[in-house]
Amino acid sequence: SQQGEEDPQALSIQEGENATMNCSYKTSINNLQWYRQNSGRGLVHLILIRSNEREKHSGRLRVTLDTSKKSSSLLITASRAADTASYFCATGRTNAGKSTFGDGTTLTVKP
Amino acid sequence: GAVVSQHPSWVICKSGTSVKIECRSLDFQATTMFWYRQFPKQSLMLMATSNEGSKATYEQGVEKDKFLINHASLTLSTLTVTSAHPEDSSFYICSARDGREKKDEQYFGPGTRLTVT
Numbered sequence: 213s214q215q216g217e218e219d220p221q222a223l224s225i226q227e228g229e230n231a232t233m234n235c236s237y238k239t240s241i242n243n244l245q246w247y248r249q250n251s252g253r254g255l256v257h258l259i260l261i262r263s264n265e266r267e268k269h270s271g272r273l274r275v276t277l278d279t280s281k282k283s284s285s286l287l288i289t290a291s292r293a294a295d296t297a298s299y300f301c302a303t304g305r306t307n308a309g310k311s312t313f314g315d316g317t318t319l320t321v322k323p
Numbered sequence: 324g325a326v327v328s329q330h331p332s333w334v335i336c337k338s339g340t341s342v343k344i345e346c347r348s349l350d351f352q353a354t355t356m357f358w359y360r361q362f363p364k365q366s367l368m369l370m371a372t373s374n375e376g377s378k379a380t381y382e383q384g385v386e387k388d389k390f391l392i393n394h395a396s397l398t399l400s401t402l403t404v405t406s407a408h409p410e411d412s413s414f415y416i417c418s419a420r421d422g423r424e425k426k427d428e429q430y431f432g433p434g435t436r437l438t439v440t
Contacts, residue, residue, distance in 0.1 A: 245429075247431070253433070254432065254433035257430075257431065300367070304429070310357055310369055310429075311418075313359075313366045313367040313368075314366060315366045
């Protein structure tokens with residue numbers, strides 16, 4: 213069963229605006245990863261945050277993790293039309309090995 | 324960085340035939356590989372976990388006789404869709420874990436789009 217749930221399911225913004233996506237999960241995790249997927253293409257790994265980390269940055273991306281609330285957020289600042297894609301969170305548990313994906317957020321950035 | 328390749332990137336086959344998809348870790352040894360499938364506008368669903376040299380572990384609801392997985396080496400896992408039907412048309416993605424270090428990251432392949440006519 214899917215553990216991660218992203219919200220919103222769809223987000224439409226203007227170029228230059230910030231986009232925030234949230235991910236909630238149910239069980240304890242070792243890490244959480246965010247991926248991007250352009251339509252019909254494979255996954256692109258964006259960032260991994262471990263359970264003992266609270267915030268991580270990579271370029272225009274900022275990820276936070278709140279293990280007490282079992283939630284994570286992905287912030288894309290100064291969005292571009294090229295950021296249009298689906299974004300998925302995936303939770304990882306060391307003993308389980310596998311990642312479990314959420315349903316994804318479809319982001320549309322209008323030029 | 325770690326690279327995972329898949330071959331073919333897309334395939335069209337006739338109903339009733341079998342299709343083999345390869346997943347390779349190019350610059351690391353993958354003791355564990357995972358196979359996912361994704362339907363249009365949906366998330367990735369784990370099909371099975373493949374450990375080198377042993378039988379794959381299938382998720383509930385996935386037919387092991389239909390989706391044959393072989394992980395014969397530390398760099399190659401294959402998924403064979405047997406007697407394919409149109410409902411098997413999907414995007415299949417593999418991922419691999421680096422077995423040399425205790426890393427948590429999975430490295431994903433680019434995916435294979437299967438269309439069964």
